[in-house]
Amino acid sequence: MTLETLGWNRQRQSDFAARAEENLIPGRVVSEHRSHFGVATDAGELSAEIPGRLRNAAVQRSDLPGVGDFVALRRGVADGPAAIEEVLPRTSALIRKASGENRPQLLAANVDTVFIVTAPDGDFNLPRIERLLALVADSAAAPVIVLNKADLTDDAAGMMEQIATVAPGVPLHAISARAHRISGIERHFDGNRTIALIGSSGVGKSTLTNELLGRAAQATQEVRAHDSRGRHTTTHRQLFLRVRGGCIIDTPGMRGVEVWSTDGVADSTFADIEALAVGCKFSNCRHEAEPKCAVRAAVARGDLDAEHLATYVRRARAATSSGR
């Protein structure tokens, strides 16, 4: 692997040269964990931390490094972690408002194209596609809409026509990741471009990631039988390099009501609650007073913060009363 295959170019080299002092090396953030980042460099993947100086200089959370960022790194001493000294200027940033808080959250940086992934089984919803288009429009990345699981419908053409009414001029593809029918979408990686996949849980983002990588890099999971909704299988954003060129960023599924909207309600802050909710007796459980609620049980056990659940319930009520 070389940084060039990860999207490093002359512009980035000159940004790096202008900002970075001696002894720093360039890299790209490929994963984000609670306390550290995975950063790909010409010397392999390094574990890196953010020094306090960078944290203090950030005006808002989205200024801090995220998946897809190009950074200047100082190598660690001995086996210690490297330090991210600079975040290089972004050519695009996929940002939404964080859930339950009035702050921006970076989903992915330096993305050339975003695949908005949808599917005929349960997920198909034009207003949601419009909200995702609005999010992409603010990012400086180009949108592409992918109708996955085309094998599950006899009317993929009709669905594509409906999508076209809300997405004039946006490239549309009907594919089947599971059946290995993805022709037409690989060209979006030409020139080592970076593509991020966004959409609801269960639409097949990780299945498509694996298909585009040619290997089973990401775990996937059957959707729920009774309502075809996903199980929030992917919990972290991660960037993968393709042998055939270009990079893919797979992301956790977004909840329908929590996609970008006027009041900016967002998703993965509540991925923990969503994951627990699969165990609730009622599929439409609001985790308030319903019997056999797995989410309240987790609070009772001390595994989930009661305040966090209260925020979630407040948000869900607000979303319901405003008709979403």
Ligand SMILES: Nc1nc2c(ncn2[C@@H]2O[C@H](COP(=O)(O)OP(=O)(O)OP(=O)(O)O)[C@@H](O)[C@H]2O)c(=O)[nH]1
């Ligand atoms: N019939 C059919 N099923 C598919 C297709 N693509 C994916 N699936 C199935 O859909 C289910 C969910 O796929 P995932 O790839 O885990 O979905 P995801 O979007 O990554 O979900 P999260 O990680 O929860 O956001 C799996 O059982 C897949 O096998 C397809 O083209 N056709």
Ligand SMILES: [Mg+2]
């Ligand atoms: Mg996934």
Ligand SMILES: [Zn+2]
């Ligand atoms: Zn519940």
